[in-house]
Amino acid sequence: MSAPPAAAAAAAKPSGLTTPAPAPGSLAERFAQDATEHIEGPGTQKNHPQFVVKPSALPQALHIARRLGFDHLADLTAYDICPPGIIPLPPGAKEPTVVFGGAPRIEVVYNLFSYARKEHLSLKVKLGRDAPEVGSAVPEFPGADWLEREVWDLLGVRFAGHPNLKRLLLPDGWAGHPLRKDYDRAKEQFVSLDEQTGEDVVSFEEGRGW
Amino acid sequence: MVGRVEPLPASREGGTRMGGEEVTRVQAPGKPKTVNINMGPQHPSTHGVLRLxxxxxxxxxxxxxxxxxYLHRGSEKLxxxxxxxxxxxxxxxxxxLAAMQNNMAYCLAVETVADIKVPEYANYLRVIAQEINRIASHQVWLGTWGIDLGALTMFFWCLRDREEALALLEQMCGxxxxxxxxxxxxxxxxxPPGFRERALAWVRYMRPRIDEYESLLTKNDIxxxxxxxxxxxxxxxAIGYGVTGPMARGSGVDYDLRRDEPYCNYRAFDFDVPVRTDGDCYARYEVRVEEMRQSCDILEQALTRLPERGPxxxxxxxxxAKQNRLKPPAGEVYTRVENPRGELGVLLVSDGSNKPYRVKVRPASLSNLQPLPEMVRGLKIPDLVATLGSTDITLGDVDR
Structure with a gap:
């Protein structure tokens, strides 16, 4: 990637959805050079340089970033981009405007930071909403363990190679992933205690919500 | 339901206890057996509903x-x-325990995405509120950790002095x-009028109190x-696990967002960032106690320099009405502030409407709790309690 990626995309996207170009000589710029073949384009984060990475190449991109000195994985999270029509609207509600455009997708965001150079870098992968899956960050950052479990729990993104990918906050067996935009929160969930293990067990039973 | 004083563990290398008494470990015949027990979710020394x-x-x-x-309330969905x-x-x-910093982290994210500029006077008030809250939060930590370790006086002294901090915050916001x-x-x-004098009096009262706290613990053999x-x-x-705040500084990570990535007007204040390299419970204790003193310094500077009046x-x-109808332009930001526990980040996604499209709070407690198994393997039960207390987690922060 030779041209400054953010500038190229600035014209194509509405204002506010652009990311700053990495400063000359910064680690983020070196990342853009070293990981050129893994980068799809600029991201949308407003206050830190962000790159959209090919989902298949995410572990390699994280490895390059960590080798360059981005040693702190500050945050790993995701959000659901779901255009109107998929979310069931309450009667009489106005159709929401969605400015993000493009296909329905889940965007997983990795916010990295370098303690030595005091620089930020954000990576993003775009996954399809049906059975999204991306490589795990745990081999590079052990702290990603619980963060990925939380993303799996609340948004249903699978992380390939995660040592113990089970729900973090909700009981095992919960039906659905609540932070999906089309999650039906009127649906009743039934929680019971397993007699053998003493673990919470959740199942959906008609008319027996808690 | 206060923590029972655990008997002193034998020195970890075996050998002698304090006072020269010889200790020999008695091993039961046969293979050692592993027993699984639950600690929590209702347990006084898990500081909330954490189950181990x-x-x-x-x-x-x-x-x-x-x-x-156990305390997951789905705030991000709400x-x-x-x-x-x-x-x-x-x-x-x-x-x-640190609601001011949480308010701050969220407002900072919204201000960043909406490009709102904050008046200088408001920045002073924000810094004052946050630093009072930081001292109050560290007092709760020190007091409850004292109970965990059997030092009950610590709890009474800390909560006694925290009362005035809460009164000050009540004056600010009700x-x-x-x-x-x-x-x-x-x-x-x-x-309100008279706040400055009352807060300054509390800061001057607090300094000798922090020495007093130290006189109870710092050189105490137990x-x-x-x-x-x-x-x-x-x-x-610590870096690999994303541990931040006093815990990371106790492990030698010399980083404080107030100094190195200043928000509000922290740039205007002169304060030190205490760092210890031992990475044990004692180092974390030293860092937090010193941080209380530094917060007093910041408070004294802020209160003396606080302009008479301003927007x-x-x-x-x-x-x-304008606050309620706020419609920031579409965009994604990640901002962070220094909470008493560490880096409190907010990833905010706006779609241009009057509702946030996604708010993700990056809690410091979650990442700080994660290395716990690694820290306590091979230690004894009382050490598990001491280590868990030294991480200073709030379960409301872990679970959200």
């Missing part, structure tokens, strides 16, 4: 698994339902715990035995 599945071999902790979610303003009270209830004080572009209201060399977390592991909120968004 502990695998024990005698009194030795072989492994720990944290089970979270954020998507209301307006931007309506989410502020939810942030109070995440890390309820609440003692869930403040909802920050607004986009400033704070909710000005401080305390040293319980904390020195216990719960080690080396620097590279406490940016005029273009100041009115209540």
């Amino acid at each position: 599945k502990v695998a024990l071999n005698g009194e030795i902790v072989e492994d720990v698994e944290c089970v979270l979610g 954020a998507e339902d209301g307006t931007y303003l309506q989410f502020i009270p939810y942030t109070d209830r995440m890390d309820y 609440a003692r715990l869930t403040y909802s004080y920050m607004r986009f572009g400033g704070v909710k209201q000005d401080v 305390f040293l035995l319980r904390t020195k060399g216990i719960g080690n977390l080396p620097k590279h592991r 406490y909120i940016a005029p273009e968004v100041g009115e209540r």
Whole structure:
């Protein structure tokens, strides 16, 4: 990637959805050079340089970033981009405007930071909403363990190679992933205690919500 | 239900206890057996509803698994339902011991995405509120950790002095715990007359009190035995786990967002960032106690320099209706502030409507709790309690 990626995309996207170009000589710029073949384009984060990475190449991109000195994985999270029509609207509600455009997708965001150079870098992968899956960050950052479990729990993104990918906050067996935009929160969930293990067990039973 | 004083563990290398008494470990015949027990979710020394599945071999902790979610209230989902303003009270209830910083983190994210400039006077009020809250939060930590270690006086002394801190915060915003004080572009209201003098008097009262706290613990032999060399977390592991705040500084990570990535007007204040390299419970204790002193320094500077009067909120968004109808332009930001526990980040996604599209709060407590199994493997049960207390987690922050 030779041209400054953010500038190229600035014209194509509405204002506010652009990311700053990495400063000359910064680690983020070196990342853009070293990981050129893994980068799809600029991201949308407003206050830190962000790159959209090919989902298949995410572990390699994280490895390059960590080798360059981005040693702190500050945050790993995701959000659901779901255009109107998929979310069931309450009667009489106005159709929401969605400015993000493009296909329905889940965007997983990795916010990295370098303690030595005091620089930020954000990576993003775009996954399809049906059975999204991306490589795990745990081999590079052990702290990603619980963060990925939380993303799996609340948004249903699978992380390939995660040592113990089970729900973090909700009981095992919960039906659905609540932070999906089309999650039906009127649906009743039934929680019971397993007699053998003493673990919470959740199942959906008609008319027996808690 | 206060913590029972555990008997002194034999010195970790075996050999002699304090006072020269010889200790020999008696091993039961046959193979050592691993017993799994639950600690929590209702347990006084888990500081909230944290459940630990502990695998024990005698009194030795072989492994720990944290089970979270008992305080999960789905705040992030609730954020998507209301307006931007309506989410502020939810942030109070995440890390309820440091509600000011939670307010701040969320407002900073909204201000960044909406390009709102904060008046100088409001910045002073924000810094004052946050530093009072930081001292109050560290006092709760020190007091409850004292109970965990059997030093009951610590709890009484800390909570005695925290009372005035809460009274000061109540003067600022009308609440003692869930403040909802920050607004986009400033704070909710000005401080009442006489606040400056009362707060300065409290700061001057607090300095000798912090020395007093130290006189109870710092050179106390029992305390040293319980904390020195216990719960080690080396620097590279701390960074790898994303540990931040006083815990990371106790492990030698010299980083404080107030100094290195200043928000509000922290740039204007002169303060030190205490760093220790041992990475054990004692180092974390030293860092936090010193941080209370530094907060007193910041408070003294802020209170003396606080202008007589000024706009406490940016005029273009100041009115209540404008706050409620705030529609930031579409965009994604990640901002972070220094909470008493560490880095409190907010990833905010706006789609241009009056409701946040996604709010993700990056809690410091979650990442700080994660290395716990690594820190306590091979130690004894009382050391598990001491180590867990030294991480200073709030379960409201872990589970959200």
